[in-house]
Amino acid sequence: MNCPYCQSEVHPDAVVCKTCQRDFYLVKPMMDKIAALEKQLAEVPDTSAQVARIAALELQVQQASEAPATQPQPQPGLGGALADVLGYLVVPLVLLLAAHAAITIVFDLNILYLRVVSIVLPMPFGFLLFRKHARRMLPWFLGVVALALASVIGMSGITSLSDGTPVMPQNNFEWKEVIEYAASIAFSFLTGMLLGSVALVSDSGARGDQPKGPVVRMLSIMIDDGKVSPEKLHAHLKKLQEYTGTLVALGTTIVSIYTGLKNFL
Ligand SMILES: [Zn+2]
Incomplete structure (x- = not known):
């Protein structure tokens, strides 16, 4: 004062x-x-x-809420892609060939066991591969087809080493069998891929960081003049994607089991 x-x-x-x-x-x-x-x-x-x-x-807050949408999915470089091919395609191939050698040559078990292994084994590899992060389906599907053909031809090669039969199929019947067996392996892997991406989608939705892309925004404006919020519409689309993915996975499972086992049923 x-x-x-x-x-x-x-x-x-x-x-x-x-x-x-x-x-x-x-x-x-x-x-x-x-x-x-x-x-x-x-x-x-x-x-x-x-x-x-x-x-x-x-x-x-703004940066935190925008970060998942603006940050691109981590794209593996060439090294990462190579590691994925090794881990998710070559490893199951080696395991399938080992199972073939063990079942048909070492233990001389019913070939049915080998077919069951071929249906069950590729699935978790496909699942883990597509569960990790979003991937393009087509290149991996082609990789899976290669994996399946390599497995079947490799198995034939192992059989050929042990009993001298030709590696490549000799007639239409053998070709059909080879293709069906390869399809059963490929569809098993494909089932895993689909279930993996469904799991990835529902997981990212649960975290609430699903990016709301321009397509979702556009659809929400087209439908009901934007009265449907992009968030709500996105939830619908996600659900649809999950249902479709699961349904297709169920279909591929059935195809895998049918092609693998139909000669035994
Ligand atoms: Zn004074």
């Missing part, structure tokens, strides 16, 4: 200024009021700092 006459610093309870010796009797109520107002003003937090803080937090 300052003396209203000489501006020198005075104690709030002082009734006389130490410096100019003047009496505060008349001005004391006013001085008290000013002191109270100054105290109030000092207690008001600095709003500019808060405004800046709010803006920074808003930016963080």
Whole structure:
């Protein structure tokens, strides 16, 4: 508090200024009021700092909500693709050939066991491959066809080594058998791929970070003049995608089992 006459610093309870010796009797109520107002003003937090803080937090929220949509799916480079081909195509191929050698040559079991292994084994590889992140179906499907053909020809090669029969099919019947067997392997892998992408879609939906692309926005505007929110429409489409994926997976499973086992049923 300052003396209203000489501006020198005075104690709030002082009734006389130490410096100019003047009496505060008349001005004391006013001085008290000013002191109270100054105290109030000092207690008001600095709003500019808060405004800046709010803006920074808003930016963080915005960045966090946009990040999954704007960040592209991690695309594996050539090394990553090669590792995926090795891990998800070559490994099941080697396992299938090992199962073939074990079942037909080492243990001399019914070939039915081999067919069952061929239907069951590729599926988890397809699942894990497509569960990891979004991938293009077609190149992998071609890879799977190659895997299936390599498996069947490899198995034939192993048989040929043990009993001297020709590696390549010798007639229409043998060709048909080879193609059916390869199809059973390919469809098993395909089933895994589909189930894996269904799992990936529902998982990303559960996290709520499914990007709402321009197509979804456009559809929501086209349908009902935008009264259907893009979020809601996206949920519908996702459900549809899940149902379709599951249904197709069921179909490919049946094809895989049928082609693999029909000669035994
Ligand atoms: Zn004074």
